[in-house]
Amino acid sequence: MSAEPQRHLHQRLHHTAVVADTHNDLLMAVAERPPARWAGFFRERWLPQLRDGGVDLQVLPVFVDDRYRPEGALRQTLRMIECAHTLAEGNADAVRLCLDGAQVDRALDDGVIALVLALESMPGLDSSVELLPTLHRLGVRVASIAHWGRTPLADGSGEDATGGRLTHAGVAAVREMERLGMIFDVSHLGARGVEHVLELATRPVMATHSSARALRDHHRNLTDDQIRGVAATGGVVCVNFFPVFLAEDPADHTLDRLVEHIEHVAAVAGMDHVGLGPDFVREVLHDVTPPCCEDFGFDGIDPGAALPGLDGPRGLPLVTEALLRRGLAEDDILKILGGNVRRLFRAELGRPR
Numbered sequence: 001m002s003a004e005p006q007r008h009l010h011q012r013l014h015h016t017a018v019v020a021d022t023h024n025d026l027l028m029a030v031a032e033r034p035p036a037r038w039a040g041f042f043r044e045r046w047l048p049q050l051r052d053g054g055v056d057l058q059v060l061p062v063f064v065d066d067r068y069r070p071e072g073a074l075r076q077t078l079r080m081i082e083c084a085h086t087l088a089e090g091n092a093d094a095v096r097l098c099l100d101g102a103q104v105d106r107a108l109d110d111g112v113i114a115l116v117l118a119l120e121s122m123p124g125l126d127s128s129v130e131l132l133p134t135l136h137r138l139g140v141r142v143a144s145i146a147h148w149g150r151t152p153l154a155d156g157s158g159e160d161a162t163g164g165r166l167t168h169a170g171v172a173a174v175r176e177m178e179r180l181g182m183i184f185d186v187s188h189l190g191a192r193g194v195e196h197v198l199e200l201a202t203r204p205v206m207a208t209h210s211s212a213r214a215l216r217d218h219h220r221n222l223t224d225d226q227i228r229g230v231a232a233t234g235g236v237v238c239v240n241f242f243p244v245f246l247a248e249d250p251a252d253h254t255l256d257r258l259v260e261h262i263e264h265v266a267a268v269a270g271m272d273h274v275g276l277g278p279d280f281v282r283e284v285l286h287d288v289t290p291p292c293c294e295d296f297g298f299d300g301i302d303p304g305a306a307l308p309g310l311d312g313p314r315g316l317p318l319v320t321e322a323l324l325r326r327g328l329a330e331d332d333i334l335k336i337l338g339g340n341v342r343r344l345f346r347a348e349l350g351r352p353r
Contacts, residue, residue, distance in 0.1 A: 010321035013330060018108060019316060020057035020338030022142075022238040023118075023187075023209035023277040027060050029284045031076075031083040038083050039090020047094055053313030056108055057338055057345070058095075059142060059208060060084055061120040074124035081138050084117055097139060100181075100350030104342065116349065118142035118185065118208065127152035127169035129176050136180045141349050142208065144185035145173055146193065155190040157219040165196040178203045181351040183344070186210070186230065187240075187277070191219070194226050204234035204348050206341075209277030211245045212264045215257075220245050224268045231269035234347075236340045238277030239265055243305045253307055259322045262336060271332050275341045276319065280312050 026046050033041045050058060062080045064073050088097040096107040098114045107114035117139045125131050135143075145151060145166075148158035153173055155164035166174070174197060177184050184205040186194045197205060207230055213221035222230070222237060230237050239261050240246075243253035246261055265274045281303055309315045323333045 010324050011317060013324070013333060014317045014320040014337070015054050017054070017320070017334050018056045018338040018342050019054045020059075020275060020341035021053075021055050021278055021280075021313065021316070022059040022206070022275060022341060023061055023240075023279045024058060024313065025061060025063055025279075025281055025284045027080050027083060028063060028065070028288055030087055031080045032288050035083075035086065038086045042087040043091050043094070047091065049313040050113055051094075053316040055113060055313050055316065057104060057114045057116070057342060059116045059118050061118045061208070062140075063120040063147075064123050077119070077124035077135075078138075081117065081135075081140070084115065085139065088115055098349075099139060099141065101346035101348070104345050104349065108342075116141050116345070118144075120144055120185075121147040121151060121156075121188065122153065122173075123151070127167070129169055129172045132173065132176045132182070133180060136182060140182065142183045142185055142206070143177060144188055144208070145170055146190065147188050154193040154196075156188050157190050160190050160192075160219050162190070163192050164190055165192045166200075171196075171200065174200050179353045181349065181353070183235075183348055186222075186226075188220070191223070191226075194222070194229070198226070198229040198233065201233050203353075204236075204344055205230055206235040206344065207237045207277070209238060209240040209242075209279045211240045211242075211261045212268075214268075215261055215264055216245060216247055218245050227265055227268045227273075231273035234344070236273050236275045236344050237265050237269055238275035238341065241276075241278040241280070241307055241310055243307055244301050246307075253305070255307055255310065255318060255322045258307060258310075258319070259326055262323070263326070263328075266332075266336070271335055272340055272343075274336055276316075276337065278310070278313075278316070280306075 030042050064076045095113040098104045104114045145153040146156035148156045153170035154166045155162050185208045187207045187210045211221045213223045246257045309318050
């Protein structure tokens with residue numbers, strides 16, 4: 001390591017890097033405000049955090065919680081998509097909603113944060129795969145097809161005991177997403193469903209927020225075979241920061257444990273196939289209007305839990321510091337922080353078959 005003090009080195013490296021966060025549910029919080037407040041609330045509450053954290057590329061998942069399902073799911077999906085467009089248009093000096101890799105590159109070159117819209121599960125679609133082109137026209141470029149439970153497309157990881165693969169509609173969704181140039185996200189998909197997608201995939205897939213099952217045996221994490229499978233497609237596994245997915249013992253809910261997951265994914269998949277999918281939710285839950293936040297947990301998990309210093313985007317430089325402390329090469333750290341995701345998006349995002 002150079003003679004430059006480490007605390008200055010990690011700051012320089014972090015703010016030199018392209019930092020990509022592939023999962024932050026901030027749209028949930030912004031969309032709870034009246035539409036006239038969407039752009040302003042984002043600017044006041046979230047933009048300073050993204051800037052302080054050095055975030056250059058932010059994937060914005062559209063997650064529709066249970067109070068909107070089933071009847072209001074599509075309406076809320078569209079409302080959150082409109083929210084994303086509105087906050088981007090109202091903060092055009094700072095962020096830009098991007099539809100393809102070239103637009104991401106231009107945003108980064110212009111010094112504004114590149115935003116990419118994603119769907120977390122598809123409760124608004126059910127089995128209506130014919131609506132995927134509609135959502136693509138509205139700007140969605142990344143999508144998953146299940147959350148914790150069962151959907152008309154597939155079983156989520158919380159239903160692993162069923163041994164379910166994708167339904168006929170789920171297979172059609174994979175094919176249609178590949179045709180459109182939408183990147184398939186395997187996070188939250190059940191184990192057999194992940195295997196099925198990897199059998200079907202002819203284009204790169206990614207895991208936007210999944211950690212390593214070899215280090216923490218939790219259904220939300222990916223096995224080494226699954227990690228290798230994602231890498232074999234040319235995709236990226238972005239490690240989740242959520243404490244319970246990193247270790248069972250709360251004493252191990254540490255930054256070092258997070259780095260162990262990152263290093264494990266890199267060792268299994270290769271350094272070109274690992275990224276960061278923090279899944280910051282503590283502040284989102286604080287901002288979301290009840291009754292959502294009163295009954296938000298899954299499997300007894302506290303959704304407000306966070307690693308020390310990593311309860312939001314401002315903590316991201318700590319990850320760079322920890323990676324340097326572990327002795328990773330600067331070039332490899334740049335790949336982990338966002339270089340790999342940028343490369344994937346440059347090659348695949350919005351590129352129709």
